[in-house]
Amino acid sequence: MHRPGADPEHMTAEDFLCDFCGLCWAPERPMVEGHRGSLICGVCLAEAHRVVVLRGEGVRLSEGEICTLCLAPKDEPHWRGPASTRPAACKVCIKRSGAILEKDPESGWTRPAT
Ligand SMILES: [Zn+2]
Numbered sequence: 573m574h575r576p577g578a579d580p581e582h583m584t585a586e587d588f589l590c591d592f593c594g595l596c597w598a599p600e601r602p603m604v605e606g607h608r609g610s611l612i613c614g615v616c617l618a619e620a621h622r623v624v625v626l627r628g629e630g631v632r633l634s635e636g637e638i639c640t641l642c643l644a645p646k647d648e649p650h651w652r653g654p655a656s657t658r659p660a661a662c663k664v665c666i667k668r669s670g671a672i673l674e675k676d677p678e679s680g681w682t683r684p685a686t
């Protein structure tokens with residue numbers, strides 16, 4: 573998400589916040605954008621990938637809840653971020669965001685193997 577009150581004409585790294593952990597953009601924390609300005613950072617994405625894709629864990633959302641990144645309600649495992657807003661990323665978004673970040677040579681991000 574964008575920091576509340578940020579000037580859209582003069583956005584800085586501190587104005588781009590990961591919806592899942594609340595931390596701002598940094599070289600070691602590249603970000604991928606979802607719908608409506610939602611963002612997930614590489615650190616959260618690696619953890620989400622480990623939990624949902626590698627371990628096959630993750631949580632099902634309650635009735636009425638949606639994925640923070642695609643805004644769709646899905647009957648599949650999700651990863652929940654530590655932020656107080658209880659953000660959730662669906663498996664499809666985790667895989668898609670990982671593929672996007674891996675293709676960006678500047679991110680230096682790779683899918684965790686373990
Ligand atoms: Zn994050």
Ligand SMILES: [Zn+2]
Pocket residue numbers: 639640641642643644661662663664665666
């Ligand atoms: Zn999703």
